[in-house]
Amino acid sequence: EAGVTQFPSHSVIEKGQTVTLRCDPISGHDNLYWYRRVMGKEIKFLLHFVKESKQDESGMPNNRFLAERTGGTYSTLKVQPAELEDSGVYFCASSQTGGGYEQYFGPGTRLTVT
Amino acid sequence: AQSVSQHNHHVILSEAASLELGCNYSYGGTVNLFWYVQYPGQHLQLLLKYFSGDPLVKGIKGFEAEFIKSKFSFNLRKPSVQWSDTAEYFCAVGSYNQGGKLIFGQGTELSVKP
Numbered sequence: 457e458a459g460v461t462q463f464p465s466h467s468v469i470e471k472g473q474t475v476t477l478r479c480d481p482i483s484g485h486d487n488l489y490w491y492r493r494v495m496g497k498e499i500k501f502l503l504h505f506v507k508e509s510k511q512d513e514s515g516m517p518n519n520r521f522l523a524e525r526t527g528g529t530y531s532t533l534k535v536q537p538a539e540l541e542d543s544g545v546y547f548c549a550s551s552q553t554g555g556g557y558e559q560y561f562g563p564g565t566r567l568t569v570t
Numbered sequence: 571a572q573s574v575s576q577h578n579h580h581v582i583l584s585e586a587a588s589l590e591l592g593c594n595y596s597y598g599g600t601v602n603l604f605w606y607v608q609y610p611g612q613h614l615q616l617l618l619k620y621f622s623g624d625p626l627v628k629g630i631k632g633f634e635a636e637f638i639k640s641k642f643s644f645n646l647r648k649p650s651v652q653w654s655d656t657a658e659y660f661c662a663v664g665s666y667n668q669g670g671k672l673i674f675g676q677g678t679e680l681s682v683k684p
Contacts (some may be wrong), residue, residue, distance in 0.1 A: 459613070498574075499660065499674040512669050514583060547614065551670060559672065561606075561614035 458482065460562035463547050468568045474536040477565045481530070481550030482504075489532050489551075489559060490523060494544040500548075505531060506553075515545045572597045574663050576675035583651055584683050591678050592645040593661035603644040604662040604672065605635055614660070620644065631655070653684045 460481045469475050481488045492503040502521070503513040506526035516523070520539070525531040535542050545566050549559040575591030595601065605617040619627025623636040635646045644661060661675040 487670060491672075491674075497675045499672075501671045501673065504669050504671050506669075512671060515671075549614075555671070556618050558619065559670070563613050 459561050460548055460550050461566050462546075463536040464565060465480055465563065466474060466568075467568045468570065470570055474534065474535045475567060476555040477535075477546050477567070478531045479533070479548030480502070481548070482560055484552070485550035485560075486488055486553045487557075487559075488525060489511055489549045490531070490533055491547040491549065492544050493564075494541075498503045499547065502533075522548065533569070538567075540569050543567055543569045571624065572663060572668075572673045574661055574673050574675035576659075576661050576678050578678045580615050580679045581644050582681045582682070582683065585653055586650050587682075589646070589648040589651050589655070589680070590663075591680070593644045593646065593675055595621055595661075596611065596675075597663055597664045597665065597673075599665060599667060601665075602664045603635075603637060604642075604664065605629065605633070606660045606662060607657050608660070609657045617646070617659070619673075646651050651680070653682045656680060656682045 463478045488505040491499050493499045501515040504511045505525045508525050522534045522549050545564040548562045548566045551557045552557045573596045575594045578659050604619040606614045607617045608614045617633050620627045620637045627633045633648050659678045662672040664672045
């Protein structure tokens with residue numbers, strides 16, 4: 457069984473540019489979560505999809521961040537325009553229906569905004 | 571607000587030493603508790619979890635954790651560490667009522683000297 461995959465593994469962009477991160481969850485997992493870890497800080501929740509619906513986006517920092525999950529499969533997280541403070545590692549995780557099941561994490565995308 | 575606190579930022583041990591990593595959480599309802607580990611260059615993976623029942627839970631690779639409700643604690647232990655346990659360890663709290671999103675502690679880097 458393939459795990460959670462994320463693309464790209466690393467992205468370096470300039471302030472003001474746009475970046476789109478992609479996450480492919482484990483097949484059949486309805487729940488998809490995005491998290492972010494800024495250097496030196498804890499991993500923080502960004503948002504939660506159940507299938508294609510946003511269940512909870514309380515952790516999204518501001519309206520420069522847009523997440524989608526068309527068709528309930530893969531998800532994208534777009535940052536537009538990127539700011540220096542957006543640098544960090546963006547993790548995606550997926551889990552089976554039920555909310556309390558184990559979340560399987562992807563390898564993360566390291567975003568560097570210069 | 572929910573929060574998770576890990577007592578140690580960086581722990582250095584010699585092989586065969588015993589390990590205990592502290593974790594305290596703040597949450598008003600029923601919680602699920604997790605320890606995740608990230609080995610160098612690898613994904614976050616689940617070490618162990620507590621949902622209900624026996625407060626002493628056993629995980630992979632000889633790790634265990636004890637849930638003490640009265641102390642809001644979920645400390646991770648291992649009687650004898652190995653060099654291969656060098657990694658970053660994360661305590662996390664989740665709740666069915668919150669859609670399963672995880673609140674993470676700051677992480678503890680464990681370095682085991684051979």
